[in-house]
Amino acid sequence: MKILVADDSRVMRQIVIRTLRQAGYDSHEVVEAENGREALEKVASEAPDLVLSDWNMPEMTGIECLRALRASGSQVPFGFVTSEGSDDMRSTASAAGALFLIAKPFTSETFEDHLAPVIG
Template identity: 75%
Template sequence: MKILIADDSRVMRQIVIRTLRQAGHGGHDIVEAENGRQALEMVRTESPDLVLSDWNMPEMNGIDCLSALRASGSTVAFGFVTSEGSEEMRERATSAGAAFLIAKPFTPEAFDDALRSVI
């Protein structure tokens, strides 16, 4: 399985990768994007099976990236890993087509629970 991690923080991308490993999902092919626009392009070029995206990023945020993917006909599994964990944000994510939203700070167990529905 190929997983695209989109976050403007390189450190946060590394934390997400480490947490995936801790959750027992370390054997996947990982590709990284620095913002939503790059993630949108990489879905086309890399064909990931899952996108894990931050919400707030420069150039294009995560919710706009998800909306653009769905508008283009993409059905790639998409989940948010973000500090935006309010009920309103969860509803916006679900309405836009996200499979889940994992709020920071997160645990390996939270990743495993969320990924079980898409892997």
């Protein structure tokens, strides 16, 4: 299993990866992307089983990345991990094909709840 973590903050990528480990996903390979454009490229080159993406990033936002993936035919499971967890954004994410939206701050239990149905 491979998980792609996209966030423009290196510190936040580390926190997400640490939380994945705490949630029990410590045997999964993790690859990182600094923005939506890099995430888009790495979905093609790395073929991850799940994408965890921030929303607000330079170059290409998370929602733009998701829409580009779906437009290209990719159905890679995609979830947001973002500081912006409003109802409006949850609806936008869902309409674009996201499986879930985890709002920051989060806990390992939140990760388990959202990731278990996707990657076990």
